[in-house]
Amino acid sequence: MPAPDFAALDARLNRPFEHLIVQGPHRASFPDRRNARQVCDLLLNQLFPGFFADREALVRDRLPRDIVGFHAELETQIRRALRYGAHARGQSDAGILSQATELADAAISALPAIQDLLHADIDAAFANDPAAIDHEIIILGYPSVEALAIQRFAHSLYGLGVPLLPRMLTEVAHSRTGIDIHPGATIGPSFFIDHGTGVVIGETVTIGAHCVLYQGVTLGAWNPTARGDDGELQRGQANKRHPDLDDHVTVYAGATILGGGTRIGHHSIIGGDVWLTHSVEPYSVVMTEEPRLKIRIRKDRAEPSPQPERKTPLAERATGAAPPAG
Numbered sequence: 001m002p003a004p005d006f007a008a009l010d011a012r013l014n015r016p017f018e019h020l021i022v023q024g025p026h027r028a029s030f031p032d033r034r035n036a037r038q039v040c041d042l043l044l045n046q047l048f049p050g051f052f053a054d055r056e057a058l059v060r061d062r063l064p065r066d067i068v069g070f071h072a073e074l075e076t077q078i079r080r081a082l083r084y085g086a087h088a089r090g091q092s093d094a095g096i097l098s099q100a101t102e103l104a105d106a107a108i109s110a111l112p113a114i115q116d117l118l119h120a121d122i123d124a125a126f127a128n129d130p131a132a133i134d135h136e137i138i139i140l141g142y143p144s145v146e147a148l149a150i151q152r153f154a155h156s157l158y159g160l161g162v163p164l165l166p167r168m169l170t171e172v173a174h175s176r177t178g179i180d181i182h183p184g185a186t187i188g189p190s191f192f193i194d195h196g197t198g199v200v201i202g203e204t205v206t207i208g209a210h211c212v213l214y215q216g217v218t219l220g221a222w223n224p225t226a227r228g229d230d231g232e233l234q235r236g237q238a239n240k241r242h243p244d245l246d247d248h249v250t251v252y253a254g255a256t257i258l259g260g261g262t263r264i265g266h267h268s269i270i271g272g273d274v275w276l277t278h279s280v281e282p283y284s285v286v287m288t289e290e291p292r293l294k295i296r297i298r299k300d301r302a303e304p305s306p307q308p309e310r311k312t313p314l315a316e317r318a319t320g321a322a323p324p325a326g
Helices: 006-020 033-047 055-061 064-088 096-109 111-128 135-141 143-159 165-177 313-319
Strands: 218-220 256-258
Touching: 033 064, 033 111, 033 143, 033 165, 064 096, 064 165, 096 111, 096 143, 111 135, 111 143, 143 165
Parallel strands: 218 256
Antiparallel strands: none
16 A cells, blocks of 8 residues: 555645634634633632642642633633634634633633532532532532533633633533533522433523432423524524523433423422423422333242352462362
């Protein structure tokens, strides 16, 4: 086989993305995944000092420069995201430097309010889970804390109109925790996701205060590929396709709630494995009919024959017994 033509191969692989690749000194045209992970790590260090980084280093170096460094990295990634958005739309990227600074300033200024929401989330976890012996174990050991911290920050970026980066941040949380929350979802205070694996919360979901979800819950779209009169797929918040949960709603494991017209009334309970595509009134309890269990005794069962006790070679070595001759 002849040696590959590396120049031709490189050109072929880049061709589909040429319109997104910025030439010249700003060739890095969009945030990269490694830096998205770094933004998440820096964010968690700001929101939970000493829990996601070396506590001694934080005490020793407790810094204005920590948050300054976070701001600098965030500004860089926002600038890249804005440049990506401009070039994807065929627009000029003039003014992006100052715009990125303004957006980073606004996002950083939102951190105290986000931290207050997370404290309420942690209190909700403590109030709802008897396995939580203190608040510290919730921060250190509950995946929902990391997922909500990143989503709440990404939601603020999403609301500011930052392209691309908010979804990259929530996908970092998704890969780490198994909890998939779109940055567009609007989540009220005192929210708790117990266990969390497999939870999916879509872009146009709204969740009220004091709600609880268990593992495997989907708040998803019903007929997500519906098209407008022009035949085009409607995208983003303009296509309300996910359900709403009012205050004090509990959704148990494996339940699926779908549709932009579906609203779960306050103080309702949705049982495990329920499939629901329509609204329910406040104080509703929604459950599937209890399945019938069928238990039979195997006819081919046989009592096990007694076997002589025999030590394995490893057990013989452990007890010092001599191995069998031969």
